[in-house]
Amino acid sequence: MAKVKLVDVAQRASVSKSTASQYINGRFDYMSKQTQERIRLAIKDLDYVPNPIARNLKSDKTKTIGVIVRDITGFDTSYTIRGVDDYCKAFGYNALIYNTDFDPETEAKSLEALYQMRVDGIIIASSGENNTLIRDYIDKGMPIVHVQLEHDGSEKNLILSDYRKAAFEATEYLIKLGHKRICFVTQAFKNVKSRNERYLGYVSALEKHNIPLDKDLIQYWQRETGFEHAPRSVLASNSSPTAFFTQHLAITTELLRHLNEESISIPEDVSIIGFDDIPMAEFFKVPITVVKQEPYSIGKEATKLLLENINDKHKHAQKIMIACSITERQSCKKYLLG
Amino acid sequence: MAKVKLVDVAQRASVSKSTASQYINGRFDYMSKQTQERIRLAIKDLDYVPNPIARNLKSDKTKTIGVIVRDITGFDTSYTIRGVDDYCKAFGYNALIYNTDFDPETEAKSLEALYQMRVDGIIIASSGENNTLIRDYIDKGMPIVHVQLEHDGSEKNLILSDYRKAAFEATEYLIKLGHKRICFVTQAFKNVKSRNERYLGYVSALEKHNIPLDKDLIQYWQRETGFEHAPRSVLASNSSPTAFFTQHLAITTELLRHLNEESISIPEDVSIIGFDDIPMAEFFKVPITVVKQEPYSIGKEATKLLLENINDKHKHAQKIMIACSITERQSCKKYLLG
DNA sequence: CTAAAATACTAAACCGGTTTAGTTGATTAA
DNA sequence: TTAATCAACTAAACCGGTTTAGTATTTTAG
Numbered sequence: 001m002a003k004v005k006l007v008d009v010a011q012r013a014s015v016s017k018s019t020a021s022q023y024i025n026g027r028f029d030y031m032s033k034q035t036q037e038r039i040r041l042a043i044k045d046l047d048y049v050p051n052p053i054a055r056n057l058k059s060d061k062t063k064t065i066g067v068i069v070r071d072i073t074g075f076d077t078s079y080t081i082r083g084v085d086d087y088c089k090a091f092g093y094n095a096l097i098y099n100t101d102f103d104p105e106t107e108a109k110s111l112e113a114l115y116q117m118r119v120d121g122i123i124i125a126s127s128g129e130n131n132t133l134i135r136d137y138i139d140k141g142m143p144i145v146h147v148q149l150e151h152d153g154s155e156k157n158l159i160l161s162d163y164r165k166a167a168f169e170a171t172e173y174l175i176k177l178g179h180k181r182i183c184f185v186t187q188a189f190k191n192v193k194s195r196n197e198r199y200l201g202y203v204s205a206l207e208k209h210n211i212p213l214d215k216d217l218i219q220y221w222q223r224e225t226g227f228e229h230a231p232r233s234v235l236a237s238n239s240s241p242t243a244f245f246t247q248h249l250a251i252t253t254e255l256l257r258h259l260n261e262e263s264i265s266i267p268e269d270v271s272i273i274g275f276d277d278i279p280m281a282e283f284f285k286v287p288i289t290v291v292k293q294e295p296y297s298i299g300k301e302a303t304k305l306l307l308e309n310i311n312d313k314h315k316h317a318q319k320i321m322i323a324c325s326i327t328e329r330q331s332c333k334k335y336l337l338g
Numbered sequence: 339m340a341k342v343k344l345v346d347v348a349q350r351a352s353v354s355k356s357t358a359s360q361y362i363n364g365r366f367d368y369m370s371k372q373t374q375e376r377i378r379l380a381i382k383d384l385d386y387v388p389n390p391i392a393r394n395l396k397s398d399k400t401k402t403i404g405v406i407v408r409d410i411t412g413f414d415t416s417y418t419i420r421g422v423d424d425y426c427k428a429f430g431y432n433a434l435i436y437n438t439d440f441d442p443e444t445e446a447k448s449l450e451a452l453y454q455m456r457v458d459g460i461i462i463a464s465s466g467e468n469n470t471l472i473r474d475y476i477d478k479g480m481p482i483v484h485v486q487l488e489h490d491g492s493e494k495n496l497i498l499s500d501y502r503k504a505a506f507e508a509t510e511y512l513i514k515l516g517h518k519r520i521c522f523v524t525q526a527f528k529n530v531k532s533r534n535e536r537y538l539g540y541v542s543a544l545e546k547h548n549i550p551l552d553k554d555l556i557q558y559w560q561r562e563t564g565f566e567h568a569p570r571s572v573l574a575s576n577s578s579p580t581a582f583f584t585q586h587l588a589i590t591t592e593l594l595r596h597l598n599e600e601s602i603s604i605p606e607d608v609s610i611i612g613f614d615d616i617p618m619a620e621f622f623k624v625p626i627t628v629v630k631q632e633p634y635s636i637g638k639e640a641t642k643l644l645l646e647n648i649n650d651k652h653k654h655a656q657k658i659m660i661a662c663s664i665t666e667r668q669s670c671k672k673y674l675l676g
Numbered sequence: 677c678t679a680a681a682a683t684a685c686t687a688a689a690c691c692g693g694t695t696t697a698g699t700t701g702a703t704t705a706a
Numbered sequence: 707t708t709a710a711t712c713a714a715c716t717a718a719a720c721c722g723g724t725t726t727a728g729t730a731t732t733t734t735a736g
Contacts, residue, residue: 005692016716021694030714049454053394054692058721073416082411085435096432097423116387256621283594285623343722354686359724368684392722396691
């Protein structure tokens with residue numbers, strides 16, 4: 001590869017390495033026009049390209065950040081990454097992606113790998129299982145920005161959707177269509193504040209419209225095992241919901257699959273609104289109405305915040321919330337009965 | 339951040355930097371057990387982590403590869419990236435993603451950026467507009483593997499789907515359903531061999547079944563301007579196709595949109611088979627039958643080949659083709675008339 | 677008993693830049 | 707006239723490792 005180094009340039013321009021280096025870095029303060037010209041020519045003639053590794057060694061900066069996500073092939077995730085990457089490139093940074101596949105151990109390993117690699121900072125959509133570990137890295141001086149997920153609330157820098165407001169609006173949207181028994185389908189709350197926020201939004205919409213909260217309408221889903229209670233049986237139960245409000249694309253997808261299998265029609269038999277936009281929804285048998293997040297903006301904002309943290313160590317922590325919006329499609333119908 | 343360096347370890351273990359370095363690199367050949375133990379402890383006590391930048395400087399390797407794609411948010415592309423990344427991580431490499439958004443100029447810039455960064459190699463799904471440039475980089479010693487696209491055939495290392503076979507099979511699939519007038523919808527061939535290969539597959543299936551080739555059934559689509567002839571008018575023309583065979587997800591999508599708008603039913607009015615799998619196809623009004631590529635495998639194989647090239651300079655070039663498969667859904671029906 | 681070989685290390689050069697602390701000759705101010 | 711200032715550079719240290727060449731001591735072979 002390119003074997004031309006700074007000494008070669010310096011020699012050809014008949015100056016010292018130091019002067020050549022100054023030129024490369026645009027510090028022409030005490031350098032005659034002729035010298036500048038000579039160096040310029042030498043660089044051009046030799047096709048010289050500075051070695052960033054050597055530079056980084058001295059500066060102790062890598063101009064690289066790490067991004068830890070669950071899976072880059074996720075629809076929203078891929079856009080978050082795009083946002084991160086676009087912002088990075090615009091400021092001369094590179095992003096290294098680490099996929100955890102929802103495994104906290106892989107997450108911990110990724111964190112350590114990025115730390116050892118001495119990336120300048122990390123953006124993480126964390127599992128919540130490694131909170132102490134993450135705090136350790138922050139204490140060691142690694143700037144870290146959380147995205148998408150807030151856990152115990154100890155996160156200092158984070159960018160997320162305004163989950164509470166979004167859930168409130170989605171719930172109210174259904175209520176205004178006449179729905180009163182709305183099934184809220186979520187993953188176990190655990191210590192995930194972002195999930196709880198959605199719940200609070202749901203609850204406050206019910207409260208505003210004087211609809212009593214029915215605990216049986218809170219249904220749980222797990223990535224590994226699916227629904228705790230089959231959607232069919234939930235529909236047939238006493239609480240007999242007229243609408244589902246699913247909290248993740250994965251839940252929406254699995255619900256749709258279940259309903260299809262049971263030949264339960266949407267929106268005739270039950271209405272659905274889901275969190276997260278759906279690819280190619282326009283071609284669905286029933287295009288699903290969703291609460292759309294802004295993954296691209298989240299990626300951009302997260303990177304912006306991270307770079308600020310990297311370049312200004314005493315920047316105060318920030319929590320930024322990004323509005324969601326309802327994309328109305330055809331999975332919710334007016335429910336006229338009491 | 340971690341300020342502990344090799345000297346600190348050496349000092350604490352009362353050995354020289356050299357010996358400590360040997361230990362770090364697992365060369366215990368001439369080192370007493372006690373010394374090893376002392377160094378081991380020193381590393382542990384000090385929580386020492388070697389600085390990869392310093393290492394790279396000496397080895398002139400970055401343990402990083404570049405990946406140039408059109409857009410990481412693409413469905414297939416995201417899986418290709420996943421394949422690349424998984425393989426990379428397994429061998430201690432990192433992948434840097436560069437999105438070009440189909441712009442040859444951005445592609446050229448990405449190439450240059452990666453070159454300047456001294457990545458160990460590059461995987462590229464190229465536009466075909468920068469072939470000479472790419473050749474220059476190869477000549478400068480940069481290992482480059484092409485994926486997904488073959489252009490003038492001068493590409494030495496490449497991994498792609500077996501387009502000809504796949505197109506043959508898709509066409510034959512339609513023929514066996516009774517279709518004779520199959521509209522082949524493609525981007526302009528230009529010098530893109532991969533597109534031509536598909537065409538050849540289509541043609542040879544027709545030949546095998548003694549169906550004359552009708553040039554009017556070759557229809558063109560462009561990313562910026564869409565269809566050259568509206569699908570509606572193609573259907574109404576003399577060649578009146580009974581099936582469409584679209585060569586890209588983007589084409590399939592736009593065709594679907596057109597047909598929807600014109601209330602042309604699939605598969606009643608016309609059958610469709612498309613290249614590239616479709617996300618969430620199971621929930622479509624009409625789930626589309628597709629020729630599925632294996633983007634994940636392509637990513638893996640490409641990386642495997644690239645790493646081989648990086649570590650064995652005299653490896654001979656390889657062209658690897660990966661089989662596609664038809665995923666039968668509901669967009670093709672038997673066509674019984676002549 | 678002695679030379680050769682093996683063991684267990686270390687000093688110093690090196691990777692390719694950046695930066696600090698000078699140096700030199702010309703100009704300016706007192 | 708002479709010290710102080712300034713313009714235009716350079717030598718050498720430094721970043722944090724790896725590697726080469728070499729040294730001192732012990733063991734083995736003849």
